[in-house]
Amino acid sequence: SQQGEEDPQALSIQEGENATMNCSYKTSINNLQWYRQNSGRGLVHLILIRSNEREKHSGRLRVTLDTSKKSSSLLITASRAADTASYFCATLFGSSNTGKLIFGQGTTLQVKP
Amino acid sequence: ETGVTQTPRHLVMGMTNKKSLKCEQHLGHNAMYWYKQSAKKPLELMFVYNFKEQTENNSVPSRFSPECPNSSHLFLHLHTLQPEDSALYLCASSQGWASYEQYFGPGTRLTVT
Numbered sequence: 001s002q003q004g005e006e007d008p009q010a011l012s013i014q015e016g017e018n019a020t021m022n023c024s025y026k027t028s029i030n031n032l033q034w035y036r037q038n039s040g041r042g043l044v045h046l047i048l049i050r051s052n053e054r055e056k057h058s059g060r061l062r063v064t065l066d067t068s069k070k071s072s073s074l075l076i077t078a079s080r081a082a083d084t085a086s087y088f089c090a091t092l093f094g095s096s097n098t099g100k101l102i103f104g105q106g107t108t109l110q111v112k113p
Numbered sequence: 114e115t116g117v118t119q120t121p122r123h124l125v126m127g128m129t130n131k132k133s134l135k136c137e138q139h140l141g142h143n144a145m146y147w148y149k150q151s152a153k154k155p156l157e158l159m160f161v162y163n164f165k166e167q168t169e170n171n172s173v174p175s176r177f178s179p180e181c182p183n184s185s186h187l188f189l190h191l192h193t194l195q196p197e198d199s200a201l202y203l204c205a206s207s208q209g210w211a212s213y214e215q216y217f218g219p220g221t222r223l224t225v226t
Binding site: 040 | 117119153154155156158169201203205212213214215216217218219220222
């Protein structure tokens with residue numbers, strides 16, 4: 001399977017702590033994207049990191065990409081109860097014009113107040 | 114979520130019914146997507162339209178029939194569905210095909226009885 005695989009499948013932390021989620025994939029990618037989904041709702045795009053980038057930041061989010069290890073991580077710092085959601089990585093295989101975006105199964109994050 | 118809207122939000126239909134899901138994007142995007150999200154399975158890409166032309170049909174059964182009359186509207190026509198088709202159906206759009214971040218609607222929760 002080409003899909004990204006998130007680890008862990010579930011994560012429970014206290015408010016204020018940091019949360020780290022990992023994504024691994026199997027073949028070369030064009031870019032990797034992270035999305036958040038609140039229960040039963042649509043996905044919200046968080047960050048896109050291209051294959052020639054190593055790190056990107058957006059507010060309390062930090063994404064790293066290691067193409068040699070075919071892995072990415074999403075770090076949420078100073079977590080809040082509102083961060084409770086499922087987080088998915090999605091990898092773009094193939095060219096930017098014809099590739100497919102393939103989603104992993106996600107990490108369910110619970111942030112306890 | 115107001116950038117991409119989906120109707121209805123919930124749908125219960127029998128296996129002999131015919132119904133349609135509607136998606137509308139107000140973002141000026143050129144690509145639109147249908148995804149299926151079942152419990153404990155990764156998000157599955159069903160169809161892709163780029164500039165109103167279907168560019169991807171991910172081996173979806175013919176009981177699902179997409180229609181894209183213009184770049185802002187996408188429909189999914191349903192007929193003679195099976196109980197295993199019960200899922201959350203998500204519509205998404207992006208500025209261009211594949212390499213861009215996708216914006217999702219809230220989804221239609223479909224139950225086939």
